[in-house]
Amino acid sequence: MDDWKALAVFASVVRHGSMSAAARQLGLSTSAISQQVRALEQSHGVTLLHRSTRKLALTDAGERVYAECARMVEAAERAQQQLRTTRDAPSGELRLAAPIGFGPYIAPALTPLLAAHPALTLRLLVDDAMIDLIDARIDLAVRVGRLPDSSWVARRLCAIELWLCAAPAYLQQHGQPRTPEELLGRHWLSQGGARGNEGMGLLLHLQHDGGQQRTLRVEPRVSSNNQLLLQQMCLAGLGLALLGSPDAHADIQAGRLQRVLPEWRLPVLDVWALTPQRDAQPAKVRHATEALADYLRSLPGMLP
Known part of the structure:
Protein backbone atom coordinates (compact mmCIF):
# COMPACT_ATOMS: atom_id res chain seq x y z
CA MET A 1 0.00 0.00 0.00
CA ASP A 2 2.88 2.39 0.78
CA ASP A 3 4.37 1.64 -2.64
CA TRP A 4 1.07 2.52 -4.33
CA LYS A 5 1.16 5.99 -2.83
CA ALA A 6 4.82 6.46 -3.75
CA LEU A 7 4.17 5.21 -7.29
CA ALA A 8 1.30 7.68 -7.65
CA VAL A 9 3.59 10.49 -6.46
CA PHE A 10 6.27 9.39 -8.94
CA ALA A 11 3.70 9.39 -11.77
CA SER A 12 2.59 12.89 -10.80
CA VAL A 13 6.19 14.16 -10.86
CA VAL A 14 6.68 12.80 -14.37
CA ARG A 15 3.30 14.03 -15.60
CA HIS A 16 3.85 17.59 -14.32
CA GLY A 17 7.56 17.76 -15.20
CA SER A 18 8.92 18.75 -11.79
CA MET A 19 8.65 17.97 -8.11
CA SER A 20 7.47 21.47 -7.28
CA ALA A 21 4.61 21.23 -9.81
CA ALA A 22 3.64 17.80 -8.48
CA ALA A 23 3.76 19.20 -4.93
CA ARG A 24 1.32 21.96 -5.86
CA GLN A 25 -1.01 19.48 -7.54
CA LEU A 26 -0.99 17.04 -4.62
CA GLY A 27 -1.01 19.66 -1.86
CA LEU A 28 2.30 18.48 -0.41
CA SER A 29 5.69 20.12 0.13
CA THR A 30 8.43 19.69 -2.47
CA SER A 31 10.62 18.00 0.13
CA ALA A 32 7.85 15.47 0.90
CA ILE A 33 7.58 14.67 -2.82
CA SER A 34 11.33 14.19 -3.08
CA GLN A 35 11.38 11.93 -0.04
CA GLN A 36 8.60 9.75 -1.46
CA VAL A 37 10.43 9.22 -4.76
CA ARG A 38 13.79 8.62 -3.07
CA ALA A 39 12.24 6.10 -0.66
CA LEU A 40 10.67 4.26 -3.61
CA GLU A 41 14.02 4.07 -5.39
CA GLN A 42 15.88 2.95 -2.27
CA SER A 43 13.39 0.28 -1.28
CA HIS A 44 13.67 -1.38 -4.70
CA GLY A 45 17.30 -0.53 -5.49
CA VAL A 46 16.36 1.16 -8.79
CA THR A 47 17.04 4.71 -9.99
CA LEU A 48 13.94 6.15 -11.63
CA LEU A 49 14.94 9.77 -12.22
CA HIS A 50 18.13 11.62 -13.16
CA ARG A 51 18.03 14.87 -11.20
CA SER A 52 19.74 18.17 -11.94
CA THR A 53 19.17 21.70 -10.72
CA ARG A 54 17.26 22.51 -13.89
CA LYS A 55 15.35 19.41 -14.91
CA LEU A 56 14.42 15.80 -14.31
CA ALA A 57 14.93 12.95 -16.77
CA LEU A 58 13.60 9.41 -16.67
CA THR A 59 16.02 6.51 -16.58
CA ASP A 60 15.26 3.45 -18.72
CA ALA A 61 13.80 1.75 -15.66
CA GLY A 62 11.86 4.92 -14.86
CA GLU A 63 10.27 4.95 -18.33
CA ARG A 64 9.07 1.37 -17.94
CA VAL A 65 7.77 1.95 -14.41
CA TYR A 66 6.07 5.20 -15.40
CA ALA A 67 4.14 3.48 -18.21
CA GLU A 68 2.60 1.12 -15.64
CA CYS A 69 2.12 3.92 -13.09
CA ALA A 70 0.26 6.01 -15.67
CA ARG A 71 -2.16 3.16 -16.28
CA MET A 72 -2.61 2.73 -12.53
CA VAL A 73 -3.37 6.44 -12.05
CA GLU A 74 -5.79 6.46 -15.00
CA ALA A 75 -7.63 3.46 -13.53
CA ALA A 76 -7.83 5.22 -10.15
CA GLU A 77 -9.19 8.36 -11.82
CA ARG A 78 -11.84 6.29 -13.63
CA ALA A 79 -12.78 4.68 -10.32
CA GLN A 80 -13.08 8.11 -8.70
CA GLN A 81 -15.26 9.29 -11.57
CA GLN A 82 -17.46 6.23 -11.11
CA LEU A 83 -17.80 7.04 -7.42
CA ARG A 84 -18.81 10.62 -8.26
CA THR A 85 -21.31 9.37 -10.84
CA THR A 86 -22.80 6.90 -8.39
CA ARG A 87 -23.08 9.65 -5.80
CA ASP A 88 -24.48 12.38 -8.05
CA ALA A 89 -26.53 10.67 -10.80
CA PRO A 90 -28.82 7.62 -10.55
CA SER A 91 -27.16 4.69 -12.33
CA GLY A 92 -26.73 0.95 -12.05
CA GLU A 93 -29.31 -1.55 -10.84
CA LEU A 94 -31.80 -0.47 -8.17
CA ARG A 95 -33.17 -3.47 -6.27
CA LEU A 96 -36.49 -2.49 -4.72
CA ALA A 97 -38.83 -4.61 -2.58
CA ALA A 98 -42.47 -3.72 -1.95
CA PRO A 99 -45.72 -5.39 -0.87
CA ILE A 100 -48.02 -6.62 -3.64
CA GLY A 101 -50.54 -3.90 -2.84
CA PHE A 102 -47.92 -1.28 -3.66
CA GLY A 103 -47.20 -2.71 -7.10
CA PRO A 104 -49.59 -0.33 -8.92
CA TYR A 105 -47.86 2.69 -7.36
CA ILE A 106 -44.27 1.76 -8.19
CA ALA A 107 -44.57 2.20 -11.97
CA PRO A 108 -46.03 5.73 -11.99
CA ALA A 109 -43.73 6.81 -9.16
CA LEU A 110 -40.48 5.64 -10.77
CA THR A 111 -41.22 5.89 -14.50
CA PRO A 112 -40.14 9.58 -14.71
CA LEU A 113 -36.91 8.75 -12.85
CA LEU A 114 -36.11 5.84 -15.17
CA ALA A 115 -36.94 7.94 -18.24
CA ALA A 116 -34.63 10.74 -17.11
CA HIS A 117 -31.68 8.43 -16.30
CA PRO A 118 -31.04 5.78 -18.98
CA ALA A 119 -28.12 4.34 -16.97
CA LEU A 120 -30.53 3.33 -14.19
CA THR A 121 -32.15 -0.12 -14.21
CA LEU A 122 -34.79 -1.52 -11.86
CA ARG A 123 -35.23 -4.97 -10.36
CA LEU A 124 -38.54 -5.03 -8.51
CA LEU A 125 -39.39 -7.73 -5.97
CA VAL A 126 -43.11 -7.56 -5.10
CA ASP A 127 -44.11 -9.91 -2.32
CA ASP A 128 -46.24 -9.74 0.80
CA ALA A 129 -43.90 -12.18 2.54
CA MET A 130 -41.11 -10.67 4.65
CA ILE A 131 -38.13 -11.54 2.46
CA ASP A 132 -34.59 -11.30 3.79
CA LEU A 133 -33.48 -7.90 2.52
CA ILE A 134 -29.80 -8.64 2.98
CA ASP A 135 -29.87 -11.99 1.17
CA ALA A 136 -31.87 -10.42 -1.68
CA ARG A 137 -29.35 -7.53 -1.88
CA ILE A 138 -32.18 -4.99 -1.61
CA ASP A 139 -31.22 -1.31 -1.96
CA LEU A 140 -34.62 0.09 -0.97
CA ALA A 141 -37.67 -1.56 0.60
CA VAL A 142 -41.17 -0.19 1.09
CA ARG A 143 -42.87 -1.39 4.25
CA VAL A 144 -46.26 -0.57 5.79
CA GLY A 145 -47.23 -0.42 9.46
CA ARG A 146 -45.16 -1.22 12.51
CA LEU A 147 -41.55 -2.11 11.77
CA PRO A 148 -39.63 -4.87 13.54
CA ASP A 149 -36.34 -4.01 15.18
CA SER A 150 -33.69 -3.83 12.49
CA SER A 151 -30.33 -2.30 11.66
CA TRP A 152 -31.90 -0.83 8.54
CA VAL A 153 -32.60 2.89 8.42
CA ALA A 154 -36.30 3.80 8.17
CA ARG A 155 -37.69 6.98 6.65
CA ARG A 156 -41.41 7.70 6.89
CA LEU A 157 -42.86 8.48 3.46
CA CYS A 158 -46.56 9.06 4.27
CA ALA A 159 -49.49 7.40 6.02
CA ILE A 160 -52.52 5.42 4.88
CA GLU A 161 -55.97 5.78 6.38
CA LEU A 266 -59.07 3.54 12.67
CA PRO A 267 -55.33 4.04 13.42
CA VAL A 268 -53.38 5.08 10.33
CA LEU A 269 -50.63 2.94 8.86
CA ASP A 270 -47.28 4.59 8.27
CA VAL A 271 -45.48 3.85 5.02
CA TRP A 272 -41.71 3.50 5.34
CA ALA A 273 -38.69 3.42 3.07
CA LEU A 274 -35.98 1.13 4.44
CA THR A 275 -32.37 1.44 3.37
CA PRO A 276 -29.32 -0.48 4.58
CA GLN A 277 -27.34 2.55 5.74
CA ARG A 278 -27.77 6.19 6.66
CA ASP A 279 -24.64 7.78 5.16
CA ALA A 280 -23.28 7.79 1.62
CA GLN A 281 -26.53 6.68 0.03
CA PRO A 282 -26.12 6.13 -3.73
CA ALA A 283 -27.95 8.60 -5.95
CA LYS A 284 -30.23 5.82 -7.22
CA VAL A 285 -31.53 5.22 -3.68
CA ARG A 286 -31.88 8.91 -2.78
CA HIS A 287 -33.72 9.80 -5.99
CA ALA A 288 -35.99 6.74 -5.86
CA THR A 289 -36.93 7.47 -2.25
CA GLU A 290 -37.84 11.06 -3.11
CA ALA A 291 -39.82 9.96 -6.17
CA LEU A 292 -41.82 7.47 -4.10
CA ALA A 293 -42.51 10.00 -1.35
CA ASP A 294 -43.65 12.69 -3.80
CA TYR A 295 -45.95 10.34 -5.72
CA LEU A 296 -47.49 8.61 -2.70
CA ARG A 297 -48.27 11.92 -0.98
CA SER A 298 -50.10 13.07 -4.11
CA LEU A 299 -52.57 10.14 -4.03
CA PRO A 300 -56.16 10.80 -2.90
CA GLY A 301 -56.71 9.61 0.66
CA MET A 302 -52.99 9.48 1.49
CA LEU A 303 -51.80 11.46 4.50
CA PRO A 304 -48.44 13.34 4.43
Missing part, protein backbone atom coordinates in the same frame (compact mmCIF):
# COMPACT_ATOMS: atom_id res chain seq x y z
CA LEU A 162 -57.91 2.55 6.82
CA TRP A 163 -61.55 2.69 5.75
CA LEU A 164 -64.31 0.26 6.61
CA CYS A 165 -65.83 -0.62 3.23
CA ALA A 166 -68.54 -2.77 1.74
CA ALA A 167 -70.23 -3.18 -1.62
CA PRO A 168 -73.71 -1.59 -2.00
CA ALA A 169 -75.17 -5.04 -2.72
CA TYR A 170 -73.87 -6.40 0.59
CA LEU A 171 -75.25 -3.43 2.55
CA GLN A 172 -78.59 -3.68 0.79
CA GLN A 173 -78.86 -7.35 1.74
CA HIS A 174 -77.50 -7.14 5.30
CA GLY A 175 -78.20 -3.55 6.28
CA GLN A 176 -75.99 -0.52 6.91
CA PRO A 177 -74.34 -0.68 10.38
CA ARG A 178 -75.18 2.37 12.48
CA THR A 179 -73.02 1.67 15.54
CA PRO A 180 -69.73 -0.16 16.09
CA GLU A 181 -71.56 -2.93 17.93
CA GLU A 182 -73.51 -3.70 14.74
CA LEU A 183 -70.22 -4.73 13.13
CA LEU A 184 -70.23 -7.88 15.25
CA GLY A 185 -71.58 -10.93 13.48
CA ARG A 186 -71.04 -9.49 9.99
CA HIS A 187 -69.10 -11.20 7.24
CA TRP A 188 -65.51 -9.94 7.44
CA LEU A 189 -62.68 -10.11 4.95
CA SER A 190 -59.40 -9.81 6.82
CA GLN A 191 -55.73 -9.58 5.97
CA GLY A 192 -54.60 -12.47 8.14
CA GLY A 193 -51.55 -11.94 10.32
CA ALA A 194 -51.19 -8.23 9.46
CA ARG A 195 -53.76 -6.33 11.51
CA GLY A 196 -54.94 -9.02 13.90
CA ASN A 197 -53.52 -12.11 15.54
CA GLU A 198 -54.12 -15.23 13.49
CA GLY A 199 -56.65 -17.53 15.16
CA MET A 200 -57.85 -14.70 17.42
CA GLY A 201 -59.96 -12.70 14.99
CA LEU A 202 -59.53 -9.16 13.74
CA LEU A 203 -59.11 -6.46 16.39
CA LEU A 204 -60.67 -3.09 15.55
CA HIS A 205 -59.68 0.06 17.43
CA LEU A 206 -62.27 2.71 16.55
CA GLN A 207 -62.32 6.37 17.56
CA HIS A 208 -65.30 8.63 16.90
CA ASP A 209 -64.89 12.17 15.64
CA GLY A 210 -66.45 13.22 18.94
CA GLY A 211 -63.82 11.41 21.01
CA GLN A 212 -65.56 8.15 21.95
CA GLN A 213 -63.55 4.94 21.55
CA ARG A 214 -64.51 1.33 20.91
CA THR A 215 -62.44 -1.84 20.65
CA LEU A 216 -64.06 -4.83 18.97
CA ARG A 217 -62.93 -8.28 17.93
CA VAL A 218 -64.60 -9.69 14.84
CA GLU A 219 -64.22 -13.09 13.24
CA PRO A 220 -63.19 -13.10 9.55
CA ARG A 221 -65.07 -15.24 7.10
CA VAL A 222 -62.20 -14.88 4.60
CA SER A 223 -58.59 -14.12 5.47
CA SER A 224 -55.68 -13.64 3.10
CA ASN A 225 -52.21 -12.15 2.99
CA ASN A 226 -53.14 -10.45 -0.30
CA GLN A 227 -54.92 -7.12 0.12
CA LEU A 228 -55.86 -6.87 -3.57
CA LEU A 229 -57.69 -10.20 -3.37
CA LEU A 230 -59.63 -9.03 -0.32
CA GLN A 231 -60.65 -5.85 -2.13
CA GLN A 232 -61.92 -7.88 -5.09
CA MET A 233 -64.00 -10.02 -2.74
CA CYS A 234 -65.32 -6.91 -1.05
CA LEU A 235 -66.35 -5.54 -4.45
CA ALA A 236 -68.11 -8.84 -5.13
CA GLY A 237 -70.28 -8.29 -2.04
CA LEU A 238 -68.82 -11.00 0.18
CA GLY A 239 -68.46 -8.82 3.27
CA LEU A 240 -66.81 -5.92 5.06
CA ALA A 241 -63.14 -5.15 4.70
CA LEU A 242 -60.53 -2.70 5.96
CA LEU A 243 -59.09 -1.11 2.85
CA GLY A 244 -56.35 1.43 2.43
CA SER A 245 -57.69 4.85 1.50
CA PRO A 246 -55.75 5.20 -1.79
CA ASP A 247 -56.77 1.67 -2.84
CA ALA A 248 -60.47 2.20 -2.12
CA HIS A 249 -60.77 5.81 -3.26
CA ALA A 250 -61.58 5.16 -6.93
CA ASP A 251 -64.14 2.44 -6.13
CA ILE A 252 -65.87 4.68 -3.59
CA GLN A 253 -65.94 7.61 -6.02
CA ALA A 254 -67.48 5.33 -8.67
CA GLY A 255 -70.06 3.91 -6.23
CA ARG A 256 -68.69 0.38 -6.40
CA LEU A 257 -67.91 0.53 -2.67
CA GLN A 258 -69.32 2.50 0.26
CA ARG A 259 -67.67 3.56 3.47
CA VAL A 260 -69.16 2.07 6.62
CA LEU A 261 -69.30 4.19 9.79
CA PRO A 262 -67.11 6.93 8.25
CA GLU A 263 -67.38 8.99 11.44
CA TRP A 264 -65.42 6.25 13.26
CA ARG A 265 -61.71 6.23 12.44
Whole structure:
Protein backbone atom coordinates (compact mmCIF):
# COMPACT_ATOMS: atom_id res chain seq x y z
CA MET A 1 0.00 0.00 0.00
CA ASP A 2 2.88 2.39 0.78
CA ASP A 3 4.37 1.64 -2.64
CA TRP A 4 1.07 2.52 -4.33
CA LYS A 5 1.16 5.99 -2.83
CA ALA A 6 4.82 6.46 -3.75
CA LEU A 7 4.17 5.21 -7.29
CA ALA A 8 1.30 7.68 -7.65
CA VAL A 9 3.59 10.49 -6.46
CA PHE A 10 6.27 9.39 -8.94
CA ALA A 11 3.70 9.39 -11.77
CA SER A 12 2.59 12.89 -10.80
CA VAL A 13 6.19 14.16 -10.86
CA VAL A 14 6.68 12.80 -14.37
CA ARG A 15 3.30 14.03 -15.60
CA HIS A 16 3.85 17.59 -14.32
CA GLY A 17 7.56 17.76 -15.20
CA SER A 18 8.92 18.75 -11.79
CA MET A 19 8.65 17.97 -8.11
CA SER A 20 7.47 21.47 -7.28
CA ALA A 21 4.61 21.23 -9.81
CA ALA A 22 3.64 17.80 -8.48
CA ALA A 23 3.76 19.20 -4.93
CA ARG A 24 1.32 21.96 -5.86
CA GLN A 25 -1.01 19.48 -7.54
CA LEU A 26 -0.99 17.04 -4.62
CA GLY A 27 -1.01 19.66 -1.86
CA LEU A 28 2.30 18.48 -0.41
CA SER A 29 5.69 20.12 0.13
CA THR A 30 8.43 19.69 -2.47
CA SER A 31 10.62 18.00 0.13
CA ALA A 32 7.85 15.47 0.90
CA ILE A 33 7.58 14.67 -2.82
CA SER A 34 11.33 14.19 -3.08
CA GLN A 35 11.38 11.93 -0.04
CA GLN A 36 8.60 9.75 -1.46
CA VAL A 37 10.43 9.22 -4.76
CA ARG A 38 13.79 8.62 -3.07
CA ALA A 39 12.24 6.10 -0.66
CA LEU A 40 10.67 4.26 -3.61
CA GLU A 41 14.02 4.07 -5.39
CA GLN A 42 15.88 2.95 -2.27
CA SER A 43 13.39 0.28 -1.28
CA HIS A 44 13.67 -1.38 -4.70
CA GLY A 45 17.30 -0.53 -5.49
CA VAL A 46 16.36 1.16 -8.79
CA THR A 47 17.04 4.71 -9.99
CA LEU A 48 13.94 6.15 -11.63
CA LEU A 49 14.94 9.77 -12.22
CA HIS A 50 18.13 11.62 -13.16
CA ARG A 51 18.03 14.87 -11.20
CA SER A 52 19.74 18.17 -11.94
CA THR A 53 19.17 21.70 -10.72
CA ARG A 54 17.26 22.51 -13.89
CA LYS A 55 15.35 19.41 -14.91
CA LEU A 56 14.42 15.80 -14.31
CA ALA A 57 14.93 12.95 -16.77
CA LEU A 58 13.60 9.41 -16.67
CA THR A 59 16.02 6.51 -16.58
CA ASP A 60 15.26 3.45 -18.72
CA ALA A 61 13.80 1.75 -15.66
CA GLY A 62 11.86 4.92 -14.86
CA GLU A 63 10.27 4.95 -18.33
CA ARG A 64 9.07 1.37 -17.94
CA VAL A 65 7.77 1.95 -14.41
CA TYR A 66 6.07 5.20 -15.40
CA ALA A 67 4.14 3.48 -18.21
CA GLU A 68 2.60 1.12 -15.64
CA CYS A 69 2.12 3.92 -13.09
CA ALA A 70 0.26 6.01 -15.67
CA ARG A 71 -2.16 3.16 -16.28
CA MET A 72 -2.61 2.73 -12.53
CA VAL A 73 -3.37 6.44 -12.05
CA GLU A 74 -5.79 6.46 -15.00
CA ALA A 75 -7.63 3.46 -13.53
CA ALA A 76 -7.83 5.22 -10.15
CA GLU A 77 -9.19 8.36 -11.82
CA ARG A 78 -11.84 6.29 -13.63
CA ALA A 79 -12.78 4.68 -10.32
CA GLN A 80 -13.08 8.11 -8.70
CA GLN A 81 -15.26 9.29 -11.57
CA GLN A 82 -17.46 6.23 -11.11
CA LEU A 83 -17.80 7.04 -7.42
CA ARG A 84 -18.81 10.62 -8.26
CA THR A 85 -21.31 9.37 -10.84
CA THR A 86 -22.80 6.90 -8.39
CA ARG A 87 -23.08 9.65 -5.80
CA ASP A 88 -24.48 12.38 -8.05
CA ALA A 89 -26.53 10.67 -10.80
CA PRO A 90 -28.82 7.62 -10.55
CA SER A 91 -27.16 4.69 -12.33
CA GLY A 92 -26.73 0.95 -12.05
CA GLU A 93 -29.31 -1.55 -10.84
CA LEU A 94 -31.80 -0.47 -8.17
CA ARG A 95 -33.17 -3.47 -6.27
CA LEU A 96 -36.49 -2.49 -4.72
CA ALA A 97 -38.83 -4.61 -2.58
CA ALA A 98 -42.47 -3.72 -1.95
CA PRO A 99 -45.72 -5.39 -0.87
CA ILE A 100 -48.02 -6.62 -3.64
CA GLY A 101 -50.54 -3.90 -2.84
CA PHE A 102 -47.92 -1.28 -3.66
CA GLY A 103 -47.20 -2.71 -7.10
CA PRO A 104 -49.59 -0.33 -8.92
CA TYR A 105 -47.86 2.69 -7.36
CA ILE A 106 -44.27 1.76 -8.19
CA ALA A 107 -44.57 2.20 -11.97
CA PRO A 108 -46.03 5.73 -11.99
CA ALA A 109 -43.73 6.81 -9.16
CA LEU A 110 -40.48 5.64 -10.77
CA THR A 111 -41.22 5.89 -14.50
CA PRO A 112 -40.14 9.58 -14.71
CA LEU A 113 -36.91 8.75 -12.85
CA LEU A 114 -36.11 5.84 -15.17
CA ALA A 115 -36.94 7.94 -18.24
CA ALA A 116 -34.63 10.74 -17.11
CA HIS A 117 -31.68 8.43 -16.30
CA PRO A 118 -31.04 5.78 -18.98
CA ALA A 119 -28.12 4.34 -16.97
CA LEU A 120 -30.53 3.33 -14.19
CA THR A 121 -32.15 -0.12 -14.21
CA LEU A 122 -34.79 -1.52 -11.86
CA ARG A 123 -35.23 -4.97 -10.36
CA LEU A 124 -38.54 -5.03 -8.51
CA LEU A 125 -39.39 -7.73 -5.97
CA VAL A 126 -43.11 -7.56 -5.10
CA ASP A 127 -44.11 -9.91 -2.32
CA ASP A 128 -46.24 -9.74 0.80
CA ALA A 129 -43.90 -12.18 2.54
CA MET A 130 -41.11 -10.67 4.65
CA ILE A 131 -38.13 -11.54 2.46
CA ASP A 132 -34.59 -11.30 3.79
CA LEU A 133 -33.48 -7.90 2.52
CA ILE A 134 -29.80 -8.64 2.98
CA ASP A 135 -29.87 -11.99 1.17
CA ALA A 136 -31.87 -10.42 -1.68
CA ARG A 137 -29.35 -7.53 -1.88
CA ILE A 138 -32.18 -4.99 -1.61
CA ASP A 139 -31.22 -1.31 -1.96
CA LEU A 140 -34.62 0.09 -0.97
CA ALA A 141 -37.67 -1.56 0.60
CA VAL A 142 -41.17 -0.19 1.09
CA ARG A 143 -42.87 -1.39 4.25
CA VAL A 144 -46.26 -0.57 5.79
CA GLY A 145 -47.23 -0.42 9.46
CA ARG A 146 -45.16 -1.22 12.51
CA LEU A 147 -41.55 -2.11 11.77
CA PRO A 148 -39.63 -4.87 13.54
CA ASP A 149 -36.34 -4.01 15.18
CA SER A 150 -33.69 -3.83 12.49
CA SER A 151 -30.33 -2.30 11.66
CA TRP A 152 -31.90 -0.83 8.54
CA VAL A 153 -32.60 2.89 8.42
CA ALA A 154 -36.30 3.80 8.17
CA ARG A 155 -37.69 6.98 6.65
CA ARG A 156 -41.41 7.70 6.89
CA LEU A 157 -42.86 8.48 3.46
CA CYS A 158 -46.56 9.06 4.27
CA ALA A 159 -49.49 7.40 6.02
CA ILE A 160 -52.52 5.42 4.88
CA GLU A 161 -55.97 5.78 6.38
CA LEU A 162 -57.91 2.55 6.82
CA TRP A 163 -61.55 2.69 5.75
CA LEU A 164 -64.31 0.26 6.61
CA CYS A 165 -65.83 -0.62 3.23
CA ALA A 166 -68.54 -2.77 1.74
CA ALA A 167 -70.23 -3.18 -1.62
CA PRO A 168 -73.71 -1.59 -2.00
CA ALA A 169 -75.17 -5.04 -2.72
CA TYR A 170 -73.87 -6.40 0.59
CA LEU A 171 -75.25 -3.43 2.55
CA GLN A 172 -78.59 -3.68 0.79
CA GLN A 173 -78.86 -7.35 1.74
CA HIS A 174 -77.50 -7.14 5.30
CA GLY A 175 -78.20 -3.55 6.28
CA GLN A 176 -75.99 -0.52 6.91
CA PRO A 177 -74.34 -0.68 10.38
CA ARG A 178 -75.18 2.37 12.48
CA THR A 179 -73.02 1.67 15.54
CA PRO A 180 -69.73 -0.16 16.09
CA GLU A 181 -71.56 -2.93 17.93
CA GLU A 182 -73.51 -3.70 14.74
CA LEU A 183 -70.22 -4.73 13.13
CA LEU A 184 -70.23 -7.88 15.25
CA GLY A 185 -71.58 -10.93 13.48
CA ARG A 186 -71.04 -9.49 9.99
CA HIS A 187 -69.10 -11.20 7.24
CA TRP A 188 -65.51 -9.94 7.44
CA LEU A 189 -62.68 -10.11 4.95
CA SER A 190 -59.40 -9.81 6.82
CA GLN A 191 -55.73 -9.58 5.97
CA GLY A 192 -54.60 -12.47 8.14
CA GLY A 193 -51.55 -11.94 10.32
CA ALA A 194 -51.19 -8.23 9.46
CA ARG A 195 -53.76 -6.33 11.51
CA GLY A 196 -54.94 -9.02 13.90
CA ASN A 197 -53.52 -12.11 15.54
CA GLU A 198 -54.12 -15.23 13.49
CA GLY A 199 -56.65 -17.53 15.16
CA MET A 200 -57.85 -14.70 17.42
CA GLY A 201 -59.96 -12.70 14.99
CA LEU A 202 -59.53 -9.16 13.74
CA LEU A 203 -59.11 -6.46 16.39
CA LEU A 204 -60.67 -3.09 15.55
CA HIS A 205 -59.68 0.06 17.43
CA LEU A 206 -62.27 2.71 16.55
CA GLN A 207 -62.32 6.37 17.56
CA HIS A 208 -65.30 8.63 16.90
CA ASP A 209 -64.89 12.17 15.64
CA GLY A 210 -66.45 13.22 18.94
CA GLY A 211 -63.82 11.41 21.01
CA GLN A 212 -65.56 8.15 21.95
CA GLN A 213 -63.55 4.94 21.55
CA ARG A 214 -64.51 1.33 20.91
CA THR A 215 -62.44 -1.84 20.65
CA LEU A 216 -64.06 -4.83 18.97
CA ARG A 217 -62.93 -8.28 17.93
CA VAL A 218 -64.60 -9.69 14.84
CA GLU A 219 -64.22 -13.09 13.24
CA PRO A 220 -63.19 -13.10 9.55
CA ARG A 221 -65.07 -15.24 7.10
CA VAL A 222 -62.20 -14.88 4.60
CA SER A 223 -58.59 -14.12 5.47
CA SER A 224 -55.68 -13.64 3.10
CA ASN A 225 -52.21 -12.15 2.99
CA ASN A 226 -53.14 -10.45 -0.30
CA GLN A 227 -54.92 -7.12 0.12
CA LEU A 228 -55.86 -6.87 -3.57
CA LEU A 229 -57.69 -10.20 -3.37
CA LEU A 230 -59.63 -9.03 -0.32
CA GLN A 231 -60.65 -5.85 -2.13
CA GLN A 232 -61.92 -7.88 -5.09
CA MET A 233 -64.00 -10.02 -2.74
CA CYS A 234 -65.32 -6.91 -1.05
CA LEU A 235 -66.35 -5.54 -4.45
CA ALA A 236 -68.11 -8.84 -5.13
CA GLY A 237 -70.28 -8.29 -2.04
CA LEU A 238 -68.82 -11.00 0.18
CA GLY A 239 -68.46 -8.82 3.27
CA LEU A 240 -66.81 -5.92 5.06
CA ALA A 241 -63.14 -5.15 4.70
CA LEU A 242 -60.53 -2.70 5.96
CA LEU A 243 -59.09 -1.11 2.85
CA GLY A 244 -56.35 1.43 2.43
CA SER A 245 -57.69 4.85 1.50
CA PRO A 246 -55.75 5.20 -1.79
CA ASP A 247 -56.77 1.67 -2.84
CA ALA A 248 -60.47 2.20 -2.12
CA HIS A 249 -60.77 5.81 -3.26
CA ALA A 250 -61.58 5.16 -6.93
CA ASP A 251 -64.14 2.44 -6.13
CA ILE A 252 -65.87 4.68 -3.59
CA GLN A 253 -65.94 7.61 -6.02
CA ALA A 254 -67.48 5.33 -8.67
CA GLY A 255 -70.06 3.91 -6.23
CA ARG A 256 -68.69 0.38 -6.40
CA LEU A 257 -67.91 0.53 -2.67
CA GLN A 258 -69.32 2.50 0.26
CA ARG A 259 -67.67 3.56 3.47
CA VAL A 260 -69.16 2.07 6.62
CA LEU A 261 -69.30 4.19 9.79
CA PRO A 262 -67.11 6.93 8.25
CA GLU A 263 -67.38 8.99 11.44
CA TRP A 264 -65.42 6.25 13.26
CA ARG A 265 -61.71 6.23 12.44
CA LEU A 266 -59.07 3.54 12.67
CA PRO A 267 -55.33 4.04 13.42
CA VAL A 268 -53.38 5.08 10.33
CA LEU A 269 -50.63 2.94 8.86
CA ASP A 270 -47.28 4.59 8.27
CA VAL A 271 -45.48 3.85 5.02
CA TRP A 272 -41.71 3.50 5.34
CA ALA A 273 -38.69 3.42 3.07
CA LEU A 274 -35.98 1.13 4.44
CA THR A 275 -32.37 1.44 3.37
CA PRO A 276 -29.32 -0.48 4.58
CA GLN A 277 -27.34 2.55 5.74
CA ARG A 278 -27.77 6.19 6.66
CA ASP A 279 -24.64 7.78 5.16
CA ALA A 280 -23.28 7.79 1.62
CA GLN A 281 -26.53 6.68 0.03
CA PRO A 282 -26.12 6.13 -3.73
CA ALA A 283 -27.95 8.60 -5.95
CA LYS A 284 -30.23 5.82 -7.22
CA VAL A 285 -31.53 5.22 -3.68
CA ARG A 286 -31.88 8.91 -2.78
CA HIS A 287 -33.72 9.80 -5.99
CA ALA A 288 -35.99 6.74 -5.86
CA THR A 289 -36.93 7.47 -2.25
CA GLU A 290 -37.84 11.06 -3.11
CA ALA A 291 -39.82 9.96 -6.17
CA LEU A 292 -41.82 7.47 -4.10
CA ALA A 293 -42.51 10.00 -1.35
CA ASP A 294 -43.65 12.69 -3.80
CA TYR A 295 -45.95 10.34 -5.72
CA LEU A 296 -47.49 8.61 -2.70
CA ARG A 297 -48.27 11.92 -0.98
CA SER A 298 -50.10 13.07 -4.11
CA LEU A 299 -52.57 10.14 -4.03
CA PRO A 300 -56.16 10.80 -2.90
CA GLY A 301 -56.71 9.61 0.66
CA MET A 302 -52.99 9.48 1.49
CA LEU A 303 -51.80 11.46 4.50
CA PRO A 304 -48.44 13.34 4.43
